[in-house]
Amino acid sequence: MFLNATRNFKLYIALFLIISVSIRFYTNIVENGENHAYQSVRSKLTLQQPSKERHISSSDRSMETKNISDKTNIFLRGETNMSELTDIRLNDGSKGFKYGAQFQKFNTSRIGNSKTEADNCTKKEVLLSQTNLPITGLVSFPGSGNTWTRHLIQQMTGIGTSSVYCDGSLKVRGFPHECQHDMTKTVVVKTHETRHFNMFTKIVLLLRNPYDALLSFANFKTAGHTGHIPEKVLIKASNRSFELWLRKYVNLTRSTIKAFKGPVHVIQYETLQTNMSRELKKLASFFDLNISDRDIECTVKLQEGNFHRLTNEKQHVELLRAVYSKEKLLRLREAARYSEKMLKDAYNIDIDLGGHTEKILLQGF
Template identity: 50%
Template sequence: MRRLLLVKVFHCVFVFIMSGLFLFILTNINSANTKMYDSTQLYSNTRINGDTSDAAKTYSTYQPWFENRTKERETHSNCSYRNVSLSDKKLPLTGLVSFPGSGNTWTRHLIQQMTGIGTSSVYCDRKLEESGFPFECYHERMRQTILVKTHHRKSIPFFKKIVFLIRNPYDALLSLAKFKMSGHTQNPSAYRLRELIERTFETLLEWYLDLVIMICEQFEGPVYVLQYEMLKHNMSSELNKISKFLGTKVTDGDIDCTVKLQEGNFHRNTTHRKHCQLLNFIYQGEILSRIQDTAVFAENMLNAAYNLNLSLRGPEKRIFSLRL
């Protein structure tokens, strides 16, 4: 009986001690979380010199860009990332028109760094606004930005001239599917990607071709056709041509630094082999045949309309080489 009583007393003391310890740990965790949250809020609401105006916000949005680029700055010590601003005069309203997944965000980054003038958008993506595109939502001051992003044909008639960014449909559709499933930088599973592309394939092809037809047959202003693949592989030359089309004065040094610091804030890491395997996995049978026809139709229309010699069938060799 006495032994049983001692066991019960020991059990009560043990429970009391453990309960106290648990409450102590829980309190400290909550306290740490609160401090973390407060510091995050403090950082996101901080403006230069305590100023909360829109002008100060423009420059504070660039802080995240510098945090991850120490290594690049050391490598290219003569170049630095620009804080972009609005033009001090009104510019021709110029569209950066593209099918989603064609590299629009990266192209905007390059042009901002080359010219020092901000870009805008017919949309309003707060994540982009906070990550290097401070004029993303400045709709009332679009005429003071160098380019205005759009993915839709309804916006096209409002522009005076257009930079039409075109990417081969194989990679463009795949990039859009990745973005829809995992945002700007993650890589979703191959099976989920194929399922999404198969389910939306007809709509996406129609959207892709609709932009090409609208640009070639209905827009009457000046157009510069910028092929994404050419921008990647011959960047200096393409940036020089774009600057002339936009009517902006840039130096060779501006272009050189843009090339050296070309990496944007939204980049999805993968390897060439993995990418080829993914293309091979997704594009098969009728879908492959349809996207081949789309690539041929689009390149023929653009080549005829603007006297070009571009090819939108680059990934075909990579796809078929894995099947030999």
């Protein structure tokens, strides 16, 4: 009986051990399966969601972020040179960056695919430079497109332009730094007069064909930046001051060549219209500013400013023929050829100041 009890006890012990081992083995299988399933799900989630280093979420686009990867993303999009990138605080409290002397606000609408960016150009906020710039004169005869050219320069650079005249109507309509006293903070300074040359380090000489320049000036004298006046009034104004204005037109180029000894960049209004991208790139180089192709592209798309007088070409040609007699047309042609020769001799550049307008007006002469 005692032997039977002992035998039964050993049997129970063996059975208990077998059951324990089986339970432990089953538990390991379940745990391993769950862990494998978890890893599998985690891997799928990882593949479905890009890492923070590769994905720019809305929070990453916040103006307050200082993560260096955000700066790298801006650099890779061609905004600026990474070695020159510095955070700044703008006047409205938002953050931006500067490179060299140029400033640009962070624009989250520009973070995306290239097609979206190309279709969404926005007008830049015009700021003063935080570093001193060479005082550069934007010199032109009145009516040569000075105000429109300033608009293009501001859109391209994001830096304000100023004027020696402080025109209140311009200050409130797109040129907030028109009356800026510290001209080292603006990219160009408007003038029509040689007496201001002594304040400039460099000059951009803006030229327009004399036929349109004198007509536009006569229009401005009577109707302002964008208005139009009756033909009779325009003819009367032109007759009264034609010879004076023509002398001033020629003398401005002559005085720039003879009196100013610093760097001069000559730009033609008509060429700026027909080949804007190329001419803007030349201007950016003359300003010694880093301007991206994107900035050039958007400037071309947003080229119309608040002070660009719109007119029908056919009506414009008819008006020119009404205002200028045959004698005046010949005098204007003479002035154009003389100015072209001066520019060729001084700067070795070939400019056709008569252009398309002259060809139309002087047909049959």
